[in-house]
Amino acid sequence: xxxxxxxxxxxxxxxxxxxxxxxxxxxxxxxxxxxxxxxxxxxxxxxxxxxxxxxxxxxxxxxxxxxxxxxxxxxxxxxxxxxxxxxxxxxxxxxxxxxxxxxxxxxxxxxxxxxxxxxxxxxxxxxxxxxxxxxxxxxxxxxxxxxxxxxxxxxxxxxxxxxxxxxxxxxxxxxxxxxxxxxxxxxxxxxxxxxxxxxxxxxxxxxxxxxxxxxxxxxxxxxxxxxxxxxxxxxxxxxxxxxxxxxxxxxx
Numbered sequence: 001x002x003x004x005x006x007x008x009x010x011x012x013x014x015x016x017x018x019x020x021x022x023x024x025x026x027x028x029x030x031x032x033x034x035x036x037x038x039x040x041x042x043x044x045x046x047x048x049x050x051x052x053x054x055x056x057x058x059x060x061x062x063x064x065x066x067x068x069x070x071x072x073x074x075x076x077x078x079x080x081x082x083x084x085x086x087x088x089x090x091x092x093x094x095x096x097x098x099x100x101x102x103x104x105x106x107x108x109x110x111x112x113x114x115x116x117x118x119x120x121x122x123x124x125x126x127x128x129x130x131x132x133x134x135x136x137x138x139x140x141x142x143x144x145x146x147x148x149x150x151x152x153x154x155x156x157x158x159x160x161x162x163x164x165x166x167x168x169x170x171x172x173x174x175x176x177x178x179x180x181x182x183x184x185x186x187x188x189x190x191x192x193x194x195x196x197x198x199x200x201x202x203x204x205x206x207x208x209x210x211x212x213x214x215x216x217x218x219x220x221x222x223x224x225x226x227x228x229x230x231x232x233x234x235x236x237x238x239x240x241x242x243x244x245x246x247x248x249x250x251x252x
Contacts, residue, residue: 014054021047148209170219
């Protein structure tokens with residue numbers, strides 16, 4: 001297995017949690033109720049903690065003198081490898097929780113499989129992260145059901161969120177040479193192999209939430225390969241990287 005492929009894979013894992021963690025952190029002090037405010041902040045902290053581990057290992061594999069902080073704060077848009085769905089704006093609470101659920105339903109089984117990775121460091125990180133992912137999935141699924149099968153207003157908002165997000169879910173399962181290399185080396189499963197179980201799980205939850213799954217199977221792609229990102233990622237990085245860009249090397 002080439003280090004270049006492992007490096008790209010670790011960037012994908014770390015960038016997904018970094019970008020989603022930042023998005024969720026935007027709710028701090030603004031959530032609908034205090035309990036949700038605290039829960040969202042804790043979820044964001046979990047994801048940023050996972051980012052530290054994934055990008056820290058990526059920096060070691062790259063062996064170019066960079067740290068996890070360097071990878072988080074000193075790369076530009078075209079160097080990020082997160083899927084497009086995670087950089088989308090929060091819009092509202094329903095949209096935020098629908099995005100969280102669709103990702104959690106993918107991330108939890110992925111981490112579960114990676115806990116048995118042939119790479120000891122990957123297995124160690126995944127074994128820790130999967131426990132947090134299990135809680136994230138339970139919570140996001142419950143929220144999707146309660147809002148989807150709630151009031152007329154909450155149902156409409158959740159259906160709108162699902163309709164907007166569905167065209168982005170396919171990218172999570174799109175395999176390329178990096179994924180093939182990881183699967184061949186036993187580092188991680190081919191994401192395409194996770195799709196059937198993901199759909200079964202997601203459909204069951206969405207059915208309970210009385211939500212209609214869009215029939216269109218079109219999938220926006222380009223984020224995980226770095227080929228293209230939406231304008232939203234640039235705005236995230238403008239905020240997230242401001243301090244290190246304005247005061248290079250700042251520490252305290």
